[in-house]
Amino acid sequence: MSRPPTAAQRRVIDAADPVTGRLKGTQPQLAALVKWGFAFRHPRPPHDHFLTPAGHRIREAEQPATPTPETGTPAAPGVFAARVGGEEEPPDTGPARAREVRSAWQGLLELRRMTSADGVTDRPCGWERTHLVQAAALALEAAGHRPAGPDPAGYRVRGTPQPEAVSVHEPDPEALRACAATLEGAGWQVGEHTEPRTRARYLLASPRRA
Template sequence: MNRPLTAAQRRLVDAADPVTGRLKGTGAQLAALVTRGLAFRHPRPPHAHFLTPQGHRIREAGAEPEPEPEPVKAEAPAATGVFTARVGGEGVAHQPGPARRREVHSAWQGMLELRRMTNPDGATDRPCGWERSHLVQAAALALEAAGHPPAGQDAEVGYRVRETPQPEAVAVYEADGEVLRACAASLEGAGWQVGQYTEPRTRARYLLASPRRV
């Protein structure tokens, strides 16, 4: 994509579902995003439109829109309601409240719908393309949705999900060995391949998790 988004296209991208990337707009607006490689039309009914990985990157980058030729009425920015998976260490309490539990449940249901809509066979028991391009966030969402609390800042209790040098793999740390095994079971149930390892220098135990393909 060479040209920046117009203000109208920017609003459309920003309003996409933060988890599934589902878009709402007129046929012409959605077709314009498809032409620019930022959206795709799902082949199965109801033929909804979703952001492509490039569209997600544009949305997350928050690039400035291209000015439109006609003036646009100024509006107060609406709350986006963007959901952010907690990977551990953010400084929040490790025991979520009711509001957070509702958010996590809704986000996980949205992820299952995204799997159904974007996996070629409509399977919901294994990760989809979005999860493969957002490994840390996807694994953290699966853990939090299963009821595991993330670690607070400087806290020993709770999981921490981190990137690794290995392609399509994240590391999950949890000081409690029994809880670590429970995290492994939850990830496996969410469609991830999981192995447990020990760091040679620190002797810390951790999980290495990758999205299952079949």
């Protein structure tokens, strides 16, 4: 059973870490979010609280004007989003962006560790399964692959009609194979396919479960 969160609870949800969904708030606020299904308390110390998929949906619904990463448009200022490729602006490769990406990837590995039963970090977590495009793009960007900008060179990650699968497009065959190796190392199952109309090669990637 659930209900819309209060204004105070919405502020806590909106302030959650954009990658891990880790929450900060008073104990009554966090307990209420758990009660209504918007958060869960991790069973291992330090017993942090994280958004559930329902909590992520609430936060995203509260920001309807923010473009989604799947569209290839920039996120709102101050909100981290992995570069999925095809954004209108050339990709930022400066040191500040590198620090943001590194921090986001480390936060995602920590989320994997805290939310897996055996504490491993080599398999995608629940957040990644509900944010497939951004999760795959973060793995690629964190490994140093270059996202496509206005020009076609670089990777593009897109959603697909298949459950739990994204497509990765990269015009350079060698770079495409490197993307496949990176995703496999990050816990994704990857297969290379040919687009029937254009004969272009692309990847289909899905989070590995075991």
